[in-house]
Amino acid sequence: MQSRKILIITIVVILLSSITVNASTYLGTISHWQSSSDRVSRWDETVQTYDIPLNQSTASTWISYVMPNARSQWNNVSGLSTGTTTSVYNAEVYIYCGTLSEIQNIKPTFLSIYGGLTSPASYVQQGYYNYYINGAYQTRYQYEYVSSDTASVYLKESAGYSTSEKKMIAAHELGHAIGFQGHNPVSSEVMTSTVNSDYTISSDEDDHIEISY
Numbered sequence: 001m002q003s004r005k006i007l008i009i010t011i012v013v014i015l016l017s018s019i020t021v022n023a024s025t026y027l028g029t030i031s032h033w034q035s036s037s038d039r040v041s042r043w044d045e046t047v048q049t050y051d052i053p054l055n056q057s058t059a060s061t062w063i064s065y066v067m068p069n070a071r072s073q074w075n076n077v078s079g080l081s082t083g084t085t086t087s088v089y090n091a092e093v094y095i096y097c098g099t100l101s102e103i104q105n106i107k108p109t110f111l112s113i114y115g116g117l118t119s120p121a122s123y124v125q126q127g128y129y130n131y132y133i134n135g136a137y138q139t140r141y142q143y144e145y146v147s148s149d150t151a152s153v154y155l156k157e158s159a160g161y162s163t164s165e166k167k168m169i170a171a172h173e174l175g176h177a178i179g180f181q182g183h184n185p186v187s188s189e190v191m192t193s194t195v196n197s198d199y200t201i202s203s204d205e206d207d208h209i210e211i212s213y
């Protein structure tokens with residue numbers, strides 16, 4: 001049996017002392033909270049990805065086919081717009097794709113069991129949402145990414161992945177870069193923690209991001 005391949009998000013919390021943190025602002029109620037994290041983030045601008053293939057021969061599939069599919073899927077979420085740019089200065093999210101060793105050369109913490117990894121940009125706290133669960137309202141914080149900063153996504157090329165699995169990995173990691181700071185326990189949905197070729201961006205995941213944006 002094939003070992004479980006997991007997707008990881010690295011949470012990097014950088015508090016900017018020059019920006020006032022205001023935890024008292026109520027932003028609304030998210031009807032479907034689909035994340036194990038108590039935080040969700042958004043960018044204050046169109047999310048532009050900038051592709052950095054580490055090896056043209058192995059990574060071309062990711063750039064020419066898999067990433068456009070991931071952007072297209074998330075663009076179905078109302079209010080969210082993702083695109084791609086050929087100018088590094090216009091990018092919010094860097095997309096690195098290559099073999100395990102190529103990724104580890106630039107991201108040593110990328111483990112062999114990972115299918116993908118996202119290192120978020122720094123962010124500032126905007127306020128909180130409520131979400132009704134287990135008989136009570138929970139408080140979930142929202143952060144806005146700092147527009148001058150960038151997030152990095154690492155996508156691993158491997159002969160062990162089907163095209164469907166690559167599409168899931170790319171959509172999953174882009175989901176982290178867009179705003180999911182945790183994982184979804186529903187195994188058929190894209191923000192679940194294990195690679196799955198039979199996935200969807202669910203209406204609940206859609207709601208989770210749509211309300212944030």
Ligand SMILES: [Zn+2]
Pocket residue numbers: 007008009172176182183192193
């Ligand atoms: Zn993940």
